[in-house]
Amino acid sequence: MDKIVVEHLNLRYSDGTESLRDLNLVIPANAITALMGPAGGGKSTFLRALNRLNDLADVVAQSGRVLIDGKDILEPEMDVIALRRKVGMVFSRPLPLPLTIYQNVSYGLEVAGERNREVLDKAVKLALDQAELWDEVHDRLSDPAEALSGGQKQRLCLARALALKPEVILLDEPTSALDPVATAKIESSLSELKKNYTIVIAPHNTQQTARVADWVAFFLQGEMIEFGPSKDIFTRPKDKRTEEYILGRYG
Amino acid sequence: MPEIFERRSRESHGEWVITRLIQTAGYSSIFFVLMILYFLLANGLPVMKDVSLSNLFSTVWYPIEEYYGILPLILGSLVVTLGAALIGVPLGILTAVYISEIAPQWVKEALKPLIEILAGIPSVVLGFLGAIVLSPFLRESLNLPTGLTALTGSILLGAIAIPTIVSISEDALNTVPRAYREAALALGTTRWQTIWGVTVPAARSGILMAIMLGIGRSIGETMTVMMVTGNAPVMPDSLGALFAPIRTMTATIASEMGEVSGGSPHYHVLFFIGIVLFLITLGVNVMASRIAFRQRKRSERVLS
Numbered sequence: 001m002d003k004i005v006v007e008h009l010n011l012r013y014s015d016g017t018e019s020l021r022d023l024n025l026v027i028p029a030n031a032i033t034a035l036m037g038p039a040g041g042g043k044s045t046f047l048r049a050l051n052r053l054n055d056l057a058d059v060v061a062q063s064g065r066v067l068i069d070g071k072d073i074l075e076p077e078m079d080v081i082a083l084r085r086k087v088g089m090v091f092s093r094p095l096p097l098p099l100t101i102y103q104n105v106s107y108g109l110e111v112a113g114e115r116n117r118e119v120l121d122k123a124v125k126l127a128l129d130q131a132e133l134w135d136e137v138h139d140r141l142s143d144p145a146e147a148l149s150g151g152q153k154q155r156l157c158l159a160r161a162l163a164l165k166p167e168v169i170l171l172d173e174p175t176s177a178l179d180p181v182a183t184a185k186i187e188s189s190l191s192e193l194k195k196n197y198t199i200v201i202a203p204h205n206t207q208q209t210a211r212v213a214d215w216v217a218f219f220l221q222g223e224m225i226e227f228g229p230s231k232d233i234f235t236r237p238k239d240k241r242t243e244e245y246i247l248g249r250y251g
Numbered sequence: 252m253p254e255i256f257e258r259r260s261r262e263s264h265g266e267w268v269i270t271r272l273i274q275t276a277g278y279s280s281i282f283f284v285l286m287i288l289y290f291l292l293a294n295g296l297p298v299m300k301d302v303s304l305s306n307l308f309s310t311v312w313y314p315i316e317e318y319y320g321i322l323p324l325i326l327g328s329l330v331v332t333l334g335a336a337l338i339g340v341p342l343g344i345l346t347a348v349y350i351s352e353i354a355p356q357w358v359k360e361a362l363k364p365l366i367e368i369l370a371g372i373p374s375v376v377l378g379f380l381g382a383i384v385l386s387p388f389l390r391e392s393l394n395l396p397t398g399l400t401a402l403t404g405s406i407l408l409g410a411i412a413i414p415t416i417v418s419i420s421e422d423a424l425n426t427v428p429r430a431y432r433e434a435a436l437a438l439g440t441t442r443w444q445t446i447w448g449v450t451v452p453a454a455r456s457g458i459l460m461a462i463m464l465g466i467g468r469s470i471g472e473t474m475t476v477m478m479v480t481g482n483a484p485v486m487p488d489s490l491g492a493l494f495a496p497i498r499t500m501t502a503t504i505a506s507e508m509g510e511v512s513g514g515s516p517h518y519h520v521l522f523f524i525g526i527v528l529f530l531i532t533l534g535v536n537v538m539a540s541r542i543a544f545r546q547r548k549r550s551e552r553v554l555s
Contacts, residue, residue: 056436081441095430097449098453108439108440160434
């Protein structure tokens with residue numbers, strides 16, 4: 001099923017750099033779609049277009065359509081708050097909010113108006129379970145989140161996004177600050193989560209793309225060069241530039 | 252001795268002189284502060300000999316008849332400062348939030364230097380404005396017998412505290428990582444919820460310090476309050492005192508020190524007021540640096 005459909009998406013920042021050029025892409029549901037490519041290729045910009053976080057940045061020109069479940073989210077009258085609850089995001093820096101572990105997970109629900117303790121408790125437990133963090137923190141939920149290790153913090157950030165029961169999860173280089181053990185934990189959570197969620201990830205290297213992705217989109221200088229099942233992209237890429245990037249000739 | 256060693260010893264000689272010069276400068280500022288403290292104590296403590304404690308802590312200040320009650324002056328300072336805090340703190344913090352979180356870039360660039368200019372206005376100029384603009388305005392609009400009241404002083408002291416509060420709070424808000432804001436927004440919070448629930452709490456220590464330093468500035472302010480509060484040493488005993496003339500500790504010292512004869516009880520009492528004032532501002536500053544210290548400790552813990 002097609003969860004996200006991108007049609008002729010163009011986006012330019014105020015400093016004159018064109019960040020996305022005529023992007024056309026269909027992201028399937030219940031799979032991990034990886035955005036691969038060298039830095040500055042527009043991967044982050046594309047992720048931030050999907051939950052309208054680019055609204056904060058200096059975007060001067062934006063055109064095209066991004067349909068999530070058939071609805072154009074770039075329309076000005078789109079309810080951005082509701083969109084962001086439906087499209088969760090995990091950033092590259094594992095940065096919990098300056099609150100307790102519990103509050104970090106419950107915060108999104110609380111500002112959404114959920115006051116019932118029981119509902120919150122249940123949601124926090126479920127989200128921490130999904131992020132494979134519950135076992136490590138269940139006895140110290142009221143500790144400050146700063147006390148966690150880097151990998152735990154990042155799983156907390158994942159749990160924080162999951163607590164809102166989103167349909168799409170965006171991850172922008174989620175493991176770039178983590179060691180291999182912590183990275184493996186995040187990756188295993190993701191392969192479990194994809195059964196119920198649509199996941200779009202910008203992995204921080206090609207190897208990670210190969211490990212986690214079902215579908216791969218190759219981004220270069222603001223253009224999408226190639227899109228296909230992970231197997232095809234890695235074994236027989238159609239475009240010369242994709243092949244050279246995978247072989248490590250540049251990037 | 253080879254030449255190179257000679258040169259080195261000459262260099263290290265110059266090095267020694269410079270180090271000692273810097274050291275002397277550093278020690279001398281500590282020395283001056285200690286001298287001031289000594290002078291204050293030496294001239295203020297003899298008051299215990301001259302004036303009985305019950306007279307000193309009574310409610311009547313009338314030095315000519317040897318009534319040296321400093322309570323109206325202490326309370327006068329506190330009332331004016333509290334009023335200034337009630338006006339300056341909310342305004343200052345909201346201004347800082349506006350500049351750092353909401354204002355578009357060009358407004359930000361215009362407002363920041365303006366606030367700094369406001370900080371540089373001499374207090375006598377503010378006092379002048381207060382005396383010829385604010386106090387007639389208050390007298391007429393509130394229908395008071397005089398416009399020289401505690402409220403007038405509070406408003407002006409609030410204006411004096413605002414630049415301090417704004418610039419320090421704004422710095423604190425700016426050091427909150429952008430990623431906090433983005434993380435909160437990505438959770439579906441509104442801009443207001445992000446500011447109130449995440450950004451301001453994250454900058455809490457810095458903002459508290461800004462408040463303390465702002466209040467410290469207004470307690471010590473002399474010229475403005477002397478010009479606009481009417482200088483009547485009346486005991487502020489009700490809410491109505493806000494709309495009546497009042498006198499602060501600083502204004503008392505400034506206006507009476509010139510006329511008092513050295514070594515008299517009155518002279519010692521004025522210095523004793525100085526000690527009280529010193530203790531209050533010291534307390535405020537210690538609280539401010541405690542807060543700053545706590546903040547540093549926490550970030551050290553986080554980094555380790």
